[in-house]
Amino acid sequence: MTVEAAGRPLVAIDRDRLAARLDDEGEAFRKSHPRSLELSERSRSSLLFGVPMSWMARWAGDFPVFVQEAKGARVVDVDGHEYVDFCLGDTGAMAGHAPELVVHAIAAQAARGSTAMLPTEDAAWVGEELARRFGLPFWQFALTATDANRFALRLAREVTGRGKVLVFDWCYHGSVDEALAGTQFGVVGPRAGNVGPPVHPALTTKVVQFNDLDALEQALWARDVACVLAEPALTNIGIVLPDEGFHEALRDLTRRTGTLLAIDETHTLSAGPGGCTRAWNLEPDIVTVGKAIGGGMPAAAFGVSGELAERIAEHTEADYEDTGGIGGTLAGNALSLAAVRATLEHVLTEEASSHTIPLAERFAADVAETIEREALPWHVTRLGSRAEYRFRPTPPRTGAEAAEAIDPELDRYMHLYALNRGVLLTPFHNMALISPATTLTDVEAHSEVFGLAVHDLLAR
Numbered sequence: 001m002t003v004e005a006a007g008r009p010l011v012a013i014d015r016d017r018l019a020a021r022l023d024d025e026g027e028a029f030r031k032s033h034p035r036s037l038e039l040s041e042r043s044r045s046s047l048l049f050g051v052p053m054s055w056m057a058r059w060a061g062d063f064p065v066f067v068q069e070a071k072g073a074r075v076v077d078v079d080g081h082e083y084v085d086f087c088l089g090d091t092g093a094m095a096g097h098a099p100e101l102v103v104h105a106i107a108a109q110a111a112r113g114s115t116a117m118l119p120t121e122d123a124a125w126v127g128e129e130l131a132r133r134f135g136l137p138f139w140q141f142a143l144t145a146t147d148a149n150r151f152a153l154r155l156a157r158e159v160t161g162r163g164k165v166l167v168f169d170w171c172y173h174g175s176v177d178e179a180l181a182g183t184q185f186g187v188v189g190p191r192a193g194n195v196g197p198p199v200h201p202a203l204t205t206k207v208v209q210f211n212d213l214d215a216l217e218q219a220l221w222a223r224d225v226a227c228v229l230a231e232p233a234l235t236n237i238g239i240v241l242p243d244e245g246f247h248e249a250l251r252d253l254t255r256r257t258g259t260l261l262a263i264d265e266t267h268t269l270s271a272g273p274g275g276c277t278r279a280w281n282l283e284p285d286i287v288t289v290g291k292a293i294g295g296g297m298p299a300a301a302f303g304v305s306g307e308l309a310e311r312i313a314e315h316t317e318a319d320y321e322d323t324g325g326i327g328g329t330l331a332g333n334a335l336s337l338a339a340v341r342a343t344l345e346h347v348l349t350e351e352a353s354s355h356t357i358p359l360a361e362r363f364a365a366d367v368a369e370t371i372e373r374e375a376l377p378w379h380v381t382r383l384g385s386r387a388e389y390r391f392r393p394t395p396p397r398t399g400a401e402a403a404e405a406i407d408p409e410l411d412r413y414m415h416l417y418a419l420n421r422g423v424l425l426t427p428f429h430n431m432a433l434i435s436p437a438t439t440l441t442d443v444e445a446h447s448e449v450f451g452l453a454v455h456d457l458l459a460r
């Protein structure tokens with residue numbers, strides 16, 4: 001069967017065949033992972049949802065594989081299967097698993113003391129390096145990107161005296177209450193499934209579609225928005241790239257309305273050492289970044305412009321130092337900062353990008369070739385060392401368009417098929433992250449598995 005889209009005849013997926021293939025893959029997974037199954041069943045008696053964190057239940061099998069060890073771009077599970085890892089801890093292990101110099105730095109710092117509520121020299125080094133990379137002079141640390149974003153929003157409200165935040169529909173900035181909002185027919189509401197929102201998000205948040213400059217202008221015009229919190233490209237609903245001129249207009253509109261602009265580079269660090277901020281010459285007031293920078297250790301940071309730093313300091317009545325809402329006892333701890341320093345100094349470097357980005361290009365080119373050859377109504381997008389395919393023929397311009405392409409069964413089939421053949425993809429995405437340890441052979445392994453998954457699904 002074929003359908004017409006994107007100016008070419010495309011095949012439609014046979015849903016019965018998909019369901020049957022999914023059953024086969026599920027059965028194969030259960031049979032080949034007895035030890036993971038056993039541990040999963042055991043965990044159900046002590047862990048809520050049977051996993052240490054609820055989202056670990058999202059993997060495509062009926063239970064997650066339990067990890068024995070992870071090194072470089074490889075994960076070995078407790079049943080002895082080895083995987084090429086393109087998930088990389090959904091960016092947390094973007095530097096590759098257990099990079100040697102990071103492991104040494106962590107071990108050395110752990111032996112010297114992990115946390116003392118006092119700074120170490122590494123903090124100064126990391127601040128200077130982040131300033132060099134992102135062009136913002138002053139930095140603070142957190143343990144998660146969620147916290148970095150929360151602190152950024154609090155500071156933005158403090159200095160502007162405004163109550164609201166603006167985010168783009170289908171964004172994700174961690175479990176930040178203000179950002180867990182969506183919009184339908186122009187009405188702001190909680191994101192579907194939002195767990196116990198403290199207040200209705202319309203009270204705190206405006207939401208517009210990515211790339212919709214008219215809606216953005218309208219939303220900012222009332223001058224009640226403290227801060228726009230944005231990824232430079234959406235990455236959590238597949239990759240949605242900005243239109244030509246979008247960022248210039250976003251910066252112009254925020255400046256003209258006295259709104260601060262926070263750019264969340266947590267995922268878009270894939271664009272290079274200074275994320276999209278550097279690659280696209282963006283001029284945010286705030287940059288937030290987390291996950292990858294710790295080389296596997298919990299670490300995050302936010303940086304502010306010189307002008308914003310002055311405005312923050314002018315608010316002498318604000319309790320920045322104790323219980324005012326910005327903090328975290330272990331934020332900026334010596335162990336995390338030793339890991340961040342080693343990661344930025346030795347692993348996620350300029351040279352690393354010149355290895356990872358071409359490999360991601362190859363990954364995307366191979367996927368595109370299969371899509372084209374098999375006339376699938378899918379496309380693949382890339383942002384630096386991150387590539388993702390999606391089940392619609394053309395790249396979306398907004399989060400809402402991207403969301404329309406969600407296909408949980410197809411998603412599960414592609415993930416499970418890959419998992420059963422030694423390839424890990426992130427459960428929330430059809431995404432590949434390329435680490436400095438990833439090789440061309442790894443990418444070719446995925447290309448082959450992707451081609452076979454499609455072939456078995458279509459089997460004409």
Ligand SMILES: Cc1ncc(COP(=O)(O)O)c(C=O)c1O
Nearest residue numbers: 144145146172173174264266267
């Ligand atoms: C863009 C972005 N910002 C922030 C976060 C939150 O990171 P964390 O879960 O480490 O707090 C995420 C998580 O996926 C993210 O994708």
